[in-house]
Amino acid sequence: MENTQGFENKRGGDHSHIKGWGIDADPKNDPTYPMKQRTNDEHNGYTWERPPQQTVNVEVLHSIERPNITAVFGSTVPTKGLSGKIRRYAFKHSESSYAHWLPLLLADRVDMVEGLIEDINKGSFPNILAEKGIKAEWKHNKTGLLKRWAIGAVVAYAAFVYVTRRRS
């Protein structure tokens, strides 16, 4: 083909400088993973010998697309408060449904507020700037940080002026 429009084919060449070039090449690598070791054990259903069941001593919400709680699970941060109620609602719906995922995202935001209240109830207001890694940003991106603060200040000032003018 005549390359009159900037099209070219640059593949190939000498790869001797690349250590290990082609060492894992396998013309029969097809189908590769995830299909490669297919056993069809699934045809027998959910019949394998399950590991022992971890004791369920916290509330574990499980997908309605499976019949049980898996043999092990994470017991960290169990459901609580309003966010917990929303999560319980979400788990009445399948993983295929927006009614599952969107309430979970909502619950995460509610949880954030609950976390803030929990911190204050414990007598410590969180250092949000430190939690956002402000020290690192100040060290490595001072200009960007100042620019962002300046834009924020301008937007806040404009909003303030707009609101006060409307009132007057």
Add this chain to the structure above:
Amino acid sequence: MLAMNYRGPQRVRIDQKPLPQILHPEDAIIRVTRSCICGSDLHLYNGNVPDTRVGETFGHEFIGVVEEVGYAIQKLKVGDNVIVPFNIACGRCAFCKQGLYGNCHESNPQATAAGGIFGYSHTTGGYCGGQAEYVRVPYADVGPTVIPEGMDLDDAVLLTDVVPTGYQAAEMGGIQKGDTVVVFGAGPIGIMAAKCAWLFGAGRVIIIDQIEYRLEFARNYAQCEAYNFRSLEDPVVFIKKTTDSLGADVCIDAVGAEAAGNAMQTITGRKLLLQAGSATALHWAINSVKKGGIVSIVGVYGPTDNLVPIGNVVNKGITIRANQASVKRLLPKMIEHVQEGRINPKALITHRIPLEEVADAYRIFSDKLDNCIKTVLIPPSARI
């Protein structure tokens, strides 16, 4: 113990938490010596993964020393130095038996679409992660692998995810000798995928990103061509032109939900969360690959939907392969590649930061400050 504590989008801190306990006969407790921040942790950090609860500890890339084992553990011993794969796998379900350790059916009650993963929200099982001093590791006779004598801990910690995920991205591409492979994303996974593509005999490897220092690193580390899509009029047209209009044989999406480069995808996927992240890299991969080619996806997306040109997948006859890396299956080969000097994982590490400074570490990694490629957190006990 000290542990990272998630407080809401882009807010993390270090806190004291109770020590983990053995909760299952096949558990072990590991004292962490190295843990990493992964690009996929940023999806959690930004609040994009549903069921990420305030108080969770992130971290699925970690190594450590066995401190305690459950009564059913037979292979691991107290004092062993181990690589802990990021997937939690029982080793006996129908999926583990096929080598699909990233798809275990006995490790995540919350979602059938994902196996259990350490420190990655309740959507992957609600396990505590390794950005802490200690971690509970379930099925400890299946996943954890003893670090070979003489292996550098910085190499070992990258065998928990980065190296096997990059390798599997290339493996799923079914690369044949002489193939042109395009990798979208020059983060640690993308760079590793480019490096591994050569091991399968690729004839040409191209990496596409927008961050110049990472492209420069990729050129040197992965010995590949590297292009900034900001300087290309259209990355898809560029790939077509450089492959004689045919398209690449294999395209790899090593970006996932945080992709830049398309305003509509960014607004709907990252700002408004109307889709499960921005699918720009996947869009480009589908449109850049040849007819009958293969698109391999290791970039992480959320569980809802994404806007991708599925019509082009049909019309071009593309094979899409995707999965979480099966770390356990790949570890022996990855260890061999490291020991033989074919892969040098620790060269990716640009920042070693005390665990106590986790908030700053996330900011540096998230904003790609100080030419950051890979950040490793080191707990106090490992610094002595």
